Amino acid sequence: MTNDDFIVKAAKALGDKNRLKIVKELAKRGTMNCSETEKLTSLAQPTMSHHIQLLVESGLVSVEKDGRTSILSLNQKNIEALTVFLGKVADA
Amino acid sequence: MTNDDFIVKAAKALGDKNRLKIVKELAKRGTMNCSETEKLTSLAQPTMSHHIQLLVESGLVSVEKDGRTSILSLNQKNIEALTVFLGKVADA
DNA sequence: GTAATACATTGAAGTTTATCAATATGTTTC
DNA sequence: GAAACATATTGATAAACTTCAATGTATTAC
Numbered sequence: 001m002t003n004d005d006f007i008v009k010a011a012k013a014l015g016d017k018n019r020l021k022i023v024k025e026l027a028k029r030g031t032m033n034c035s036e037t038e039k040l041t042s043l044a045q046p047t048m049s050h051h052i053q054l055l056v057e058s059g060l061v062s063v064e065k066d067g068r069t070s071i072l073s074l075n076q077k078n079i080e081a082l083t084v085f086l087g088k089v090a091d092a
Numbered sequence: 093m094t095n096d097d098f099i100v101k102a103a104k105a106l107g108d109k110n111r112l113k114i115v116k117e118l119a120k121r122g123t124m125n126c127s128e129t130e131k132l133t134s135l136a137q138p139t140m141s142h143h144i145q146l147l148v149e150s151g152l153v154s155v156e157k158d159g160r161t162s163i164l165s166l167n168q169k170n171i172e173a174l175t176v177f178l179g180k181v182a183d184a
Numbered sequence: 185g186t187a188a189t190a191c192a193t194t195g196a197a198g199t200t201t202a203t204c205a206a207t208a209t210g211t212t213t214c
Numbered sequence: 215g216a217a218a219c220a221t222a223t224t225g226a227t228a229a230a231c232t233t234c235a236a237t238g239t240a241t242t243a244c
Binding site: 185186187188189190191192193194195196197198199200201202203204205206207208209210211212213214 | 215216217218219220221222223224225226227228229230231232233234235236237238239240241242243244
Binding site: 004005007008009011012013014015016017020023024026027028030074076079080082083086087088089090091092 | 096097099100101103104105106107108109112115116118119120122166168171172174175178179180181182183184
C-alpha cells in the first residue's frame with residue numbers, strides 16, 4: 001500500500017459518522033470490544049461488524065482477540081501518520 | 093454544521109485519490125485554477141468540477157472567482173482544525 | 185457581436201457503500 | 215455436550231458516489 005493509498009483509505013474510514021463515533025470513543029476509553037461499540041449507535045450487529053472491519057483495514061484501529069471477544073484500540077502510529085500528513089498540508 | 097459533521101465531511105472529501113491529488117498539488121503550488129486541476133488526472137471536465145465542488149463544500153478548499161477563472165487554494169484554517177482533531181485522537 | 189475560453193449543470197450509467205435479517209463460527213459456562 | 219455469548223459471513227436492498235456526454239452560462243478576445 002502506497003502512502004497515498006493509506007491516506008485515502010484512512011480518510012474514507014473516518015468519513016462516516018458512525019465510524020467517527022467509534023474512533024472518538026476509543027480515544028476516550030482506550031479500548032472497547034465489539035458489543036460495546038454496538039451500544040454507541042442503533043445499528044445492527046452485522047453493520048457494526050462491517051464498520052469495525054473497515055476501520056481495522058484502514059489501519060486506524062487495531063484488534064486483539066481475547067477468547068470470544070475482540071478488543072479494539074486506536075493504532076496511534078497510523079493516526080499520527082495521517083496527522084503528520086495533514087500538518088504538512090496545513091502549513092504548506 | 094457541528095464539528096463532527098465537519099470532520100466527517102472533510103475526511104470524506106479527502107477519501108478519494110483524485111481529490112487527494114488536488115489537495116496535494118495545491119499544497120505544492122499554493123493555487124490552481126480548474127483547468128489546471130484537469131491536467132492532473134484523465135478525468136473529464138464535469139467530473140473535476142464535481143470533485144472541486146465537494147472539496148469546497150467540505151471546507152478544505154477555498155475558491156475565488158477572477159473573471160472566468162476560479163482560483164483554488166487550501167483553506168489552511170480548516171485543514172488545521174482537522175489536524176488538531178486527529179492530533180488529539182493520536183495521543184489520547 | 186461572434187468566437188473562444190472557463191466553468192457549471194443536467195441526466196444517465198455503472199460502481200460502491202450502508203444496512204439488515206438470517207445464519208454460521210468459535211468460545212465460554214454449566 | 216447443550217446453551218449462551220461474541221463476533222463473522224452471506225445475501226439482499228436501498229442509497230450514495232463516480233463518471234461522462236451533452237448542454238448551459240458567463241466572460242474575454244477579436
